[in-house]
Amino acid sequence: MSQLAPETSLGMRILLQGEQSIYNRILADIATGKLVSGDRLVTTHLASCYQTSINPVREALKQLEGEGFVTFQKNSGARVASFEYATMREVFEILQLLEPYFLSWYAGHCTPESLVCLADIQEQLRALDIRDSAGLRDLDTAFHWEMYRHHYNASALRLWKNKKLILQALHGDLPVCEKRFKATLDEHDHILYLLNAGDDESAVRALTKHVVSGGDYWSSVITDQLRALSA
Template sequence: MMALVDTELAFSVLLGREQGLVEQILADIALGTFVSGNRLVTAQLAERYGTGVNPVREALKQLEGEGFVTSQKNSGARVASFEYTSMRDLFEILQLLEPYFMAWFVDHYSDENVARLDQLLQQMRGLTTNDRVGFLHLDNLFHWEMYRHHYNKSALKIWKTKRLMLLAMHGNLAVSRTRIEHSIGEHQQIIDALRAGKGAQSVQALALHLSSSEDYWSKLIR
């Protein structure tokens, strides 16, 4: 059984050393630490992240430009209310990138990779019903295990950023046990296809998993 984990652990895959303050704030939104409508007080954020107020202001300005933060003259910066169209656009980008990574993985994976995927899946099965953070952490690791060796590091960096942004849109939404169980089954189909040496089938299973995930979150956002 896996306990709730902190931000750094839960998003260790997405928050690499090259990531900065913007990504840390996004991670806190993704974890539900800050939710839609919450004020983002510059001095408090500076203390939280161990930095100065000017870097925080710059980060908030960037997040405002990307639609994650709103700013008004008298109320300051707040976490934005996210729209379906923004989430749809991010899903479409991920649905282009992830099968591209997977198509390379099916030609290069090892038994060790599959064993690692299976280990992560078993940990998902052992989660408590309300462990949203644990599920997101393991899901990140599962996908990362399939993509991390890809040669196109620029594309991987885009994937990390867009996935983190997508998770931030879900920050104040619960993951139902039914969705977790469906997701576990979809991950199992990917593993089964890999073990059977059916590369095209595993890519198709991944695409169906992404489509199923989009359908679930779309209904909640709408």
């Protein structure tokens, strides 16, 4: 098993804020590569790492098994599962419903201070090395969260954070190509421009296109990887 360590990245702190369940902590360790496919998940060791009792660990592993992140094998116990394409597709479908819902509210309530914060995050993204895929994912999470965190529906926000965390676990270690890196910047710029212009409907349409484009990109990446493995 890979060494477990405290998570410090901005995006992961956002996704785990107020959500320090054992389920989320194990999923975060999968998302950040501290636990990788094939690693054994020994309940007593995990309970010691997370400073909890065995029962919450067992419950979390059962939940993660139901979502395809953990497998239970006879005589070897629980292990981190390999990637499931269907899980990623379902997550993107949920995000394509949630994110326009959040932005449609934000567009009518955003403050000048929040728009400045978005612009600051965008400048940090623009300053990244084009090869810094982890940094891109991290700041992209921060950019979206700044738009969504003001929403009144706390249950929907928790669902969004959970699905983003699942995406990190599914492809957190995959590189982002230069074309997609630049497209993300351009799409963020367009959304920010429309928000500043007060064109709420166009901003929601631009965000929807942004989320769909991200889903299409990762679907093609994973499809190519699966095709290569089966060749």
